[in-house]
Every structure is written in C-alpha cells, then in structure tokens.
Amino acid sequence: MPTTDQRIGLQQRRLRAPLLCLMLVPTLAIAGDAITSDAGPVAVTPAVSSPPWLAAAPADDRIGQVLAAARTAELHRDPHWLTLLHYARGVTGHRSLIDDPTFFLSPQGVRDPWAELEATVRGLFDGRPPDPGEPDPAHPGLRAPVAARYPARTAWLCQRLGIDPTTLPVASDPELDAVLMALRPREVQLVFASGFLSSPASMFGHTLLVVRGGEESQLLAQGINYAAALPPGAFDPFYVVKGLFGVFPGNFSATPYHRKVQEYSDLDQRDLWEYRLSLSPAEATALMQHAWELRGIWSDYWFFDENCSFNLLFLVQAARPGLDLTGHAGAWVLPVDTVRWIADAGLVQDVTWRPSLATRVQGGRASLGDDADLAVALARGEVELSAVQAAVSDAARQAQVLDLAGECLHALAGRRAITQAEYRSRLFTTLKARAALGKQAATPLPATPTRPDHGHRSTRVAVGGGGDNHDQSFATLSLRPALHDLLDPPAGYLSTAQVAMGEVDLRWREGDGVELQQLDVLSLTALNPWESLFRRWSWAVVIGAESVAMGAPDKERLQARVSAEAGYSAQPVDSVLCWALAGGDVRGFDAGKGWAVGPSVTAGAVWSLPGAQILAEGRYTGYVLGEEDDVWSFGVALRAPLTPHVALDAAIERRDRWDVLATEWALRVLWYF
Amino acid sequence: MKKLIIPALFAVCAVGQSAEDANLRANVGVGLGTMLFEAMGYTDTVLGQTLAATTNGSVSNQLFFITTGTGGAKPVDFVQNKPLRDYVNDNLDAIARDMAAGQGESLAAVAELAGIPVAQRAAFYAACQSRFSEVFASENVTSDVVVAGLAKIAS
Numbered sequence: 001m002p003t004t005d006q007r008i009g010l011q012q013r014r015l016r017a018p019l020l021c022l023m024l025v026p027t028l029a030i031a032g033d034a035i036t037s038d039a040g041p042v043a044v045t046p047a048v049s050s051p052p053w054l055a056a057a058p059a060d061d062r063i064g065q066v067l068a069a070a071r072t073a074e075l076h077r078d079p080h081w082l083t084l085l086h087y088a089r090g091v092t093g094h095r096s097l098i099d100d101p102t103f104f105l106s107p108q109g110v111r112d113p114w115a116e117l118e119a120t121v122r123g124l125f126d127g128r129p130p131d132p133g134e135p136d137p138a139h140p141g142l143r144a145p146v147a148a149r150y151p152a153r154t155a156w157l158c159q160r161l162g163i164d165p166t167t168l169p170v171a172s173d174p175e176l177d178a179v180l181m182a183l184r185p186r187e188v189q190l191v192f193a194s195g196f197l198s199s200p201a202s203m204f205g206h207t208l209l210v211v212r213g214g215e216e217s218q219l220l221a222q223g224i225n226y227a228a229a230l231p232p233g234a235f236d237p238f239y240v241v242k243g244l245f246g247v248f249p250g251n252f253s254a255t256p257y258h259r260k261v262q263e264y265s266d267l268d269q270r271d272l273w274e275y276r277l278s279l280s281p282a283e284a285t286a287l288m289q290h291a292w293e294l295r296g297i298w299s300d301y302w303f304f305d306e307n308c309s310f311n312l313l314f315l316v317q318a319a320r321p322g323l324d325l326t327g328h329a330g331a332w333v334l335p336v337d338t339v340r341w342i343a344d345a346g347l348v349q350d351v352t353w354r355p356s357l358a359t360r361v362q363g364g365r366a367s368l369g370d371d372a373d374l375a376v377a378l379a380r381g382e383v384e385l386s387a388v389q390a391a392v393s394d395a396a397r398q399a400q401v402l403d404l405a406g407e408c409l410h411a412l413a414g415r416r417a418i419t420q421a422e423y424r425s426r427l428f429t430t431l432k433a434r435a436a437l438g439k440q441a442a443t444p445l446p447a448t449p450t451r452p453d454h455g456h457r458s459t460r461v462a463v464g465g466g467g468d469n470h471d472q473s474f475a476t477l478s479l480r481p482a483l484h485d486l487l488d489p490p491a492g493y494l495s496t497a498q499v500a501m502g503e504v505d506l507r508w509r510e511g512d513g514v515e516l517q518q519l520d521v522l523s524l525t526a527l528n529p530w531e532s533l534f535r536r537w538s539w540a541v542v543i544g545a546e547s548v549a550m551g552a553p554d555k556e557r558l559q560a561r562v563s564a565e566a567g568y569s570a571q572p573v574d575s576v577l578c579w580a581l582a583g584g585d586v587r588g589f590d591a592g593k594g595w596a597v598g599p600s601v602t603a604g605a606v607w608s609l610p611g612a613q614i615l616a617e618g619r620y621t622g623y624v625l626g627e628e629d630d631v632w633s634f635g636v637a638l639r640a641p642l643t644p645h646v647a648l649d650a651a652i653e654r655r656d657r658w659d660v661l662a663t664e665w666a667l668r669v670l671w672y673f
Numbered sequence: 674m675k676k677l678i679i680p681a682l683f684a685v686c687a688v689g690q691s692a693e694d695a696n697l698r699a700n701v702g703v704g705l706g707t708m709l710f711e712a713m714g715y716t717d718t719v720l721g722q723t724l725a726a727t728t729n730g731s732v733s734n735q736l737f738f739i740t741t742g743t744g745g746a747k748p749v750d751f752v753q754n755k756p757l758r759d760y761v762n763d764n765l766d767a768i769a770r771d772m773a774a775g776q777g778e779s780l781a782a783v784a785e786l787a788g789i790p791v792a793q794r795a796a797f798y799a800a801c802q803s804r805f806s807e808v809f810a811s812e813n814v815t816s817d818v819v820v821a822g823l824a825k826i827a828s
Contacts, residue, residue, distance in 0.1 A: 428812035435805035
C-alpha cells in the first residue's frame with residue numbers, strides 16, 4: 001500500500017476512533033476497505049458534532065465507487081479542493097486558515113483534506129442536513145443539506161467525478177438560486193482603496209471585490225469585503241493590538257458598492273481603483289458560490305498576513321481552477337502586492353480610477369483657480385451666496401463654483417468641521433441656486449495618476465558606500481520589507497505619506513566588521529498640507545534603533561529610540577512639500593543604563609523634479625534629561641530612478657551629536673522587488 | 674515572524690492614531706472593522722445624516738444584497754420600491770447634488786432603480802434639476818419625501 005494511502009488510513013482511524021467505541025464496527029477502521037468493501041449498512045448512532053452519515057457504512061456501491069475514483073484521482077490534493085478549504089502551508093504544517101469549526105463537515109477537515117472530501121461526498125448522496133437543529137443566525141448555512149451549504153464544492157466535485165447533480169437528493173440551495181437569478185453575475189472587479197494613515201490598520205491600503213450583475217450602475221453592484229468583525233458596541237482602545245494579534249474574528253460580508261464608495265471615497269478620502277478582471281460570467285458565479293459557503297464563517301484576522309487582501313485571493317482562486325495567487329504570500333501580505341499577483345496572472349482587463357471626494361475637490365480647486373476660494377469660503381460660511389453670485393457672473397463658471405461648494409460642504413460635514421445645521425442650510429441654499437443655473441458642463445476630473453500596482457515594488461534592498469570627515473569609509477547594505485518613503489519614486493503612491501517598516505541598515509568598516517547602523521521598526525509620516533478647506537495636522541512617528549558615536553567618533557553605541565512629532569505642512573507649489581514639526585525623542589542605550597529624553601523640532605522639504613526627488617531636512621533635539629546634549633543635524637538627499645525598479649541615492653549630512661561633529665556622505669543603489 | 678514584530682508596532686500605531694484623531698474626529702472607524710451604516714435596515718434620513726453617521730462594529734452575516742430595482746415609473750411603485758428607497762436613504766446628499774447639477778452617477782443609479790426607460794433618462798434628469806426646489810422644499814426634507822417627489826417627476 002503506498003504511503004499516501006497509509007496516511008489517509010491513519011487519518012481515517014483517528015477520525016473514527018471515538019465512534020468505533022460506540023458502534024463496534026471494526027471494519028470501518030481500515031479506510032480503503034471501508035470505501036471499497038461492500039459492508040452492509042450498520043446501525044447509526046448520531047455523534048455530537050459529526051454528520052450522521054460519517055458513522056454509517058457506505059449505503060450503496062455508488063458512494064464507494066465515487067470515493068474510490070476520488071482517491072485514485074487524488075482529488076483531495078487537487079489545488080482547487082485545497083482552495084475551497086482555504087488550505088495553506090504554514091509553519092504549523094498544511095492546514096486550513098479557517099478557524100471556524102462549523103466550516104468543516106469532518107472534525108478532521110481543518111487538517112485532513114481527504115476526510116473533508118469524504119464527508120462532503122457522503123453528505124451529497126445523503127441529502128439530509130448534516131447539522132440538524134435550531135437555525136443558527138450566526139451561521140446561515142449550518143442547517144442546510146450539504147449541496148445547499150457548499151455549492152462550490154458540490155459543483156466542482158460533480159464535475160470532476162462525473163456526477164449528475166440532478167441525481168442527488170438535494171442539488172442546490174433554492175435561496176442561492178434565487179440570488180443568482182436576481183443578480184446575474186457577469187463580471188468581477190478587484191477594488192483597491194489607497195492607504196489611509198489616519199487609521200494604522202489601513203496604512204497599507206485595502207482591497208475588496210465587486211461583483212457586477214444585471215445592474216447598469218457600478219454603484220449598485222455587490223461589494224464583497226473581508227474584514228475583522230469588531231464586537232458590537234463602543235470604541236475599543238485596544239483594537240489595534242487585537243487586530244495585530246489575531247484576536248478579532250474576520251469574516252466575509254457583502255455590502256452594496258455605493259456604501260463602500262461612501263465609506264472609503266467620501267468619508268476616508270481614499271481614492272479607489274477598480275480592476276476589471278477577465279473572469280467569465282460562469283467564473284463570477286463560481287466565486288459567488290464559494291462566497292455563499294463562507295456566510296458567517298470566521299477566521300482569526302491577522303493584520304500582516306491573514307488579512308483582507310489575502311483572504312480575497314481564495315475567492316478569486318475559487319472562480320477559476322488552476323489559479324495560484326495565495327502561493328505568492330510570504331510572511332506579510334500587502335494589499336498592493338495582491339493586486340500585482342492578480343495582474344501578473346493576466347487577470348486584469350482594465351482599470352478605472354474613482355477619485356475620492358477630497359481628490360475631486362482638489363481637482364476642482366486647481367481647475368477653478370481663484371474662484372475656487374469663493375467656493376471654499378461659501379462652504380465655510382465666510383461669504384454669502386449673493387457675494388459669490390456677484391463675483392462670478394458667468395453662468396457656466398458659477399455652476400462649477402457652486403458644484404464645488406456642494407462637495408466642499410460634504411467634505412467639511414464628513415469631518416465634522418461644521419455642524420449638521422450649518423451643513424444643511426448652506427447646502428440647501430447652494431444647491432437651489434445651482435439648480436436654477438440649468439445644465440452646465442461638469443468640472444473636469446484631474447488627470448488619472450499612476451495606478452498603484454505600477455508604482456515601485458514593495459520591498460527594497462540598497463547597497464552602497466560612503467565616508468565621513470574622520471576618514472572613516474564604510475560599505476552599507478539595507479533591506480526594507482515595506483513600503484515607501486518620501487524620496488522613493490512617487491508614482492502610484494501617496495506623495496504626502498511615508499510608511500516604512502522593518503528597515504535594517506548594516507554597515508561594514510575596516511577593522512570594525514559588520515555592525516547594525518540603523519533599524520526602523522516603523523517610520524510613519526503623514527504630511528497633510530494645511531490649507532483653507534482641509535485643516536489637518538501633520539505628524540511623524542519613528543520607532544527603532546540607531547548606532548550613534550558618543551564622545552568620540554569611534555565610540556559607537558546602539559541607541560533604541562522612539563520619537564513623535566506633530567505640526568504643519570504646506571505645499572506652496574505642486575512640486576514642493578515642506579513641513580515643520582515639533583515633539584519629543586526618547587533614547588536608551590548601554591542596556592538601559594544610558595538614556596536621553598528631550599524635545600525636538602524638525603523642518604524639511606521635498607522637491608519633486610522630473611526624474612528625481614530632492615529632500616532637505618534639519619532637526620534639533622535638546623536632550624534635557626539623562627545624557628544631556630544639544631543634538632542637531634542637517635542633511636540633503638537626492639534620489640533618481642534609473643529604471644522603474646532601480647534608483648540611485650546620494651545623501652550628505654552634517655551633524656553634531658554628543659560631542660562628535662561629523663559630515664557623512666553615502667552613495668547607494670536601490671532595488672525595489 | 675508576526676508574533677515578534679507586532680508588540681513593538683502597536684505602540685507606534687497608537688501614537689499615530691491619537692495624532693490623527695485630532696485630525697479626523699469623524700474617523701470612528703479603524704479600517705479593520707466593517708463600517709456599516711447604523712441604518713442597515715430602513716430608516717428615514719435627512720441631508721447630512723449619513724455623512725458621518727457610520728458606526729463601527731456592526732457584525733453582519735448577511736451576504737448579498739439585492740439592490741437591483743424592480744420598479745416602474747408609477748408613483749405608487751416608487752414608494753413600494755424598497756431598493757430605491759434604501760438607495761435614496763443612503764445617498765441623499767449625493768443625489769441632492771446631482772439633482773441640482775442635472776447629472777451624475779448617483780442620479781443615474783436613482784433612474785435605474787426607479788425603472789426609468791433609458792430613452793427618458795435625459796428628460797428625467799432635466800426635470801429633477803428644474804423641479805429641485807419642489808422636491809427639496811426645505812432643508813429638512815426626509816428621504817421618503819424625496820422619493821415621493823421623484824415619483825411625481827417621473828409620473
């Protein structure tokens with residue numbers, strides 16, 4: 001007997017062990033025999049949490065034949081079967097990522113794909129609900145017969161095993177049939193919501209699926225979302241921690257797409273990218289069928305890997321056998337990378353950009369020039385409608401100003417910068433005046449930016465060398481798992497945000513060997529230009545460690561550091577972003593014996609040229625506690641992309657830290673992959 | 674891997690979050706959560722109510738919402754057309770802006786849900802604009818009143 005069959009046999013034995021004691025049917029212990037032998041029906045003792053037919057001997061030859069065929073074809077190892085069970089190979093072995101036990105018919109299903117396949121086949125031929133009992137509102141499919149509960153499994157097994165579904169006692173779920181009839185799925189889109197630094201959990205972006213059906217308007221399509229389901233009730237201050245630790249259960253839910261557009265585009269001010277996938281109507285239906293199997297099914301939500309984007313990949317894989325998207329996943333899964341995997345698989349037909357409310361408002365302001373200020377002032381209640389009408393006499397122009405004022409009002413009310421009463425009364429008068437102007441050309445949208453998956457890749461490695469005025473030269477190697485800093489090529493990214501995580505910078509010096517120069521566990525910067533409409537603070541947070549010479553150029557110490565600053569930023573012209581932030585800095589070194597704490601100020605600017613980015617930044621920290629010192633630095637860096645995935649970086653910095661005055665320069669080649 | 678780097682990260686996230694909370698009080702959401710409207714069922718809204726009135730933390734097991742309209746162009750159908758009423762309820766502000774402009778995606782979705790034949794859409798949009806003040810007679814009209822007003826325009 002081949003080893004694979006022995007393994008299956010062992011698993012069968014494990015599965016049956018408790019039942020055997022009850023039923024004294026030893027022949028069942030040998031899996032192969034149980035499947036192929038013609039052992040007659042035996043008395044059934046329903047076991048708690050196990051479908052009744054699992055305890056039964058094969059009722060007829062047909063189940064035995066079907067199971068034997070499935071075993072011969074090794075269907076339980078078929079990638080598609082493993083997709084439908086959400087299997088992944090992880091550190092704990094090969095197992096399903098679904099943590100909800102009700103998803104599996106077999107108690108061993110979470111680790112044993114054969115056991116689940118056998119239970120599914122037996123259930124299909126049995127036709128009775130595997131879990132009879134009171135309906136469970138949390139698990140809508142639980143009390144249904146197997147074919148109704150698992151339409152995707154059923155369709156695939158029937159197709160692969162040559163079973164005519166109409167010969168099954170129950171062939172489908174009338175409720176799902178009605179849904180599919182009403183929705184007529186014809187197309188699937190992957191929607192990417194750009195990163196949102198206001199919420200740490202959203203800093204890398206988000207993805208959801210949209211299933212298009214018979215509706216004409218995209219807004220009326222089905223959005224399918226995977227998210228951590230927070231317990232109902234008040235705000236939980238520990239949600240971030242819990243989200244990172246997999247405490248929250250995540251599940252799939254469907255929402256009309258217009259609600260998702262409101263949530264992301266209007267409220268959170270995130271642009272949406274709609275990637276139309278080349279899936280046929282039949283494949284879109286298969287995706288819906290698998291989504292049906294996941295109603296109410298939860299898995300532990302892990303922010304870094306088992307997140308929204310990763311879980312959606314199983315749905316896409318379920319649409320078309322042979323797709324391998326989840327296999328790309330490493331230790332972390334960034335939403336934009338899942339978009340790339342889907343694009344690399346040739347699944348993207350075309351892409352539509354849906355600018356957020358904030359982007360539309362900014363575009364309108366850019367196109368209306370000075371008149372846009374009137375729209376903002378009107379929305380803020382600083383001028384009367386009559387003054388705007390007097391200032392802009394041209395009807396077409398006035399219509400665009402009033403349209404913009406309406407959107408500004410929406411943005412202000414969404415941010416609660418004005419009261420509901422103010423919003424209602426200003427919107428009412430503005431729109432009444434707008435309607436009276438009749439049909440006018442809409443304000444043109446801003447030009448479509450680079451799509452996110454065409455931006456530089458997420459992981460970056462840098463090699464190079466440099467030196468300083470103390471005649472110390474060094475070689476440098478650094479790795480940054482994710483994602484983007486203010487100097488990286490801006491195409492496809494938010495130009496005002498930095499999200500860098502896990503960067504390790506190693507240096508080699510003659511005589512010293514290799515040392516850790518810098519570790520940025522996390523470095524976040526959100527620069528929100530302060531202007532008349534969106535008055536938002538800018539902020540920066542760094543947590544990490546760096547090697548700092550103290551007292552003498554060659555006396556380096558590794559300092560752990562946390563710093564946080566907040567302040568203003570401004571965009572005097574489109575290509576320049578500057579900032580001034582103030583906050584504090586805490587450092588610890590020498591195994592906790594040395595430390596320094598003090599306030600800090602930072603001022604900087606980044607200038608985007610065609611083909612290069614230049615950043616200049618000065619920083620002062622007055623360490624007033626611990627190892628006291630006035631520490632300052634001023635640096636200039638230039639980064640020029642050579643190809644979409646390779647850039648050249650030159651930097652020079654002058655600094656005075658703990659009695660060491662130094663000028664350091666470095667030249668590096670950066671590779672994004 | 675994830676269990677090692679996570680503890681160090683959450684503190685930073687918390688700092689970032691509190692810094693941004695000053696920015697965006699409306700951001701009750703965490704992005705992790707499904708932000709579902711309080712009105713998952715049907716409630717009547719007025720202008721502005723859905724702009725920031727989202728709540729985080731609803732758990733919904735419902736999968737697939739039938740949003741496609743079934744209505745005809747008769748007023749009585751409009752009021753009984755739940756997908757239309759729900760849509761207007763959720764999108765009242767965008768619909769108001771589109772009606773005033775006489776065009777837009779939100780208004781097109783209304784026309785589709787209301788079952789306005791494609792050939793009559795342009796006239797419907799124009800009528801929504803010219804009769805804007807009739808539908809929005811005051812700043813406090815509810816979405817139900819707007820649906821009734823749209824029905825009158827379409828009839």
